[in-house]
Amino acid sequence: MSDVAQQLPAPLQEPEVTPPRIRSGSSVWIWALALAALAVAGAVVALRLAALQRELRAVQQRSxxxxxxxxxxxxxxxxxxxxxxxxxxxxxxxxxxxxxxxxxxxxxxxxxxxxxxxxxxxxxxxxxxxxxxxxxxxxxxxxxxxxxxxxxxxxxxxxxxxxxxxxxxxxxxxxxxxxxxVVDVTGSAIRLDRLVQGVDSWHFLADPTRRLAAAPAPKPRSEAAPPARFGWIGTELGDTLRELVRIRTAEAPDSLLLTPEQHPLVREHLRMRLMMARQAILMRNQVLVRADLGDSMAIINRYFDTSDPLVGAAVTQLKALTTAAIDAPxxxxxxxxxxxxxxxxxxx
Known part of the structure; x- marks a missing residue:
């Protein structure tokens, strides 16, 4: 019987079919890893939210x-x-x-x-x-x-x-x-009041509605090298992809995981720090002023988009207030x- 099967022509033999078990198994692993990553990210965000709440309570007590x-x-x-x-x-x-x-x-x-x-x-x-x-x-x-x-x-x-x-x-x-x-304590307090009022208009790094800065303009076609035949297609595709994909560097990657529900909590925490710095200025306590302003700048650099003109101007004012002397002998x-x-x- 085996001799007869060997003598049959190739089109009459049945093709071997490999079971799709390997592909289905890899899909399960991919889904499992994705769910694990989402669980870890959720745990990190929950821990960070709890830490922010504890810090907010401490700040309120200090205030x-x-x-x-x-x-x-x-x-x-x-x-x-x-x-x-x-x-x-x-x-x-x-x-x-x-x-x-x-x-x-x-x-x-x-x-x-x-x-x-x-x-x-x-x-x-x-x-x-x-x-x-x-x-x-x-x-x-x-x-x-x-x-x-x-x-x-x-x-x-x-x-x-x-x-x-x-x-x-x-x-x-x-x-x-x-x-x-003469130390302008009143003027410094007024500047901090304006910063406190403008916190709600500052953009976060994790804000999905925030548009990134425009990419640098490409060289004029007159200065660039003449494209080869059909080279203009590649040039157009490159320009299109450059407009669609932007890459930016974040010093604190976990700041990009903030959800829109957590944004008011971070803004309130920053607002409390600025108000404490204002109270320290009125008390003419240089140590507390520099500590509170340093914490405020750390929060801004960590969670807010410093490329925003409003955020950049706020950081500049905070640096100026940090270096100003309010406790003259x-x-x-x-x-x-x-x-x-x-x-x-x-x-x-």
Whole structure:
């Protein structure tokens, strides 16, 4: 029987059919790998979202602490202003009393002069304390200059030779304070407010609606080499593919995995960082300002498209605010305090 099969011509033999098991098996593996990759990507995104939520809670807690510190500073400044107002009222009352006493009896002129000098020195002491508080707590040289100028005006009302050295010391301290560099804290806070308002208009790296920058224009045909026969077909195909496919480099590939639902969370996190930097600027805390601005620039460079003109301008402003000095050293009032101690009469 086998001899007969061997003698049959080739067209009458049955062709061998290979089972398509290998191809179906490879398809199953491909689908399995694809599902595994999607599961890993989903796990990475879930872990990143949980980390961002924890960091957002920490930032909110820190913002509450900064707000409490700012509220305490405002309360202290109000207390200082109330002390100054009470001092002014007490001065007016004492001046009225001194005027009444001066008109009653000329024999008590010496005592009245002594009381008035003591009162003026007490008032100058209060104003110097207020000026020192303005320098150390509020770090406002203009308010300190106003307090020292008010003290000098009080001394000018009592022309005594023992007050000349004190007035000279006040003048030197005023000139020293006028040379202190002025820090535009309000302007820096306003710039951060504008950045906070513009966060919603910035584009993400993972934004599918964001169009990439235009590709460089090809060389003019007059400058390029003359194409060969039918070479223009390849040139046209190359230009078309170059317009369809763009390649860009991302420093953090996981930033491209952000879903549109996660975009508001990242924007809110960035907005909180900028607001904390604003609070630190108002507190004149250089360390906190640089830390918060550095975190803000790290978030922008990681998740946002820096080729966007708005994002690029924001990064430039943040760099300028980081390098700006908001905590200039304040001079002391040691000369005026020493002259005040020397001007006080010695008690036997």
């Amino acid at each position: 509450e602490e900064v707000s409490a510190l700012h509220a305490s500073d405002v309360a202290e400044r109000q207390s200082l202003q109330e002390r100054m107002d009470s001092t002014v009222r007490r001065t007016e009352q004492l001046e009225q009393q001194l005027t009444l006493l001066a008109g009653r009896d000329t024999a008590a002129d010496a005592e009245l002069r002594r009381l008035r000098e003591e009162h003026v020195l007490t008032e100058v002491d209060e104003l110097l304390t207020l000026a020192g508080s303005q320098l150390q707590v509020v770090r406002d040289p203009n308010a300190a200059i106003a307090a020292l100028a008010s003290a000098d005006a009080r001394l000018a009302r009592v022309p005594r030779s023992q007050f000349f050295a004190l007035r000279e010391a006040l003048g030197r301290d005023i000139e020293r304070l006028r040379k202190v560099p 304040m001079p002391t009032l040691d000369d005026s305090l020493g002259a005040l101690r020397a001007a006080r009469p010695t008690t036997p």
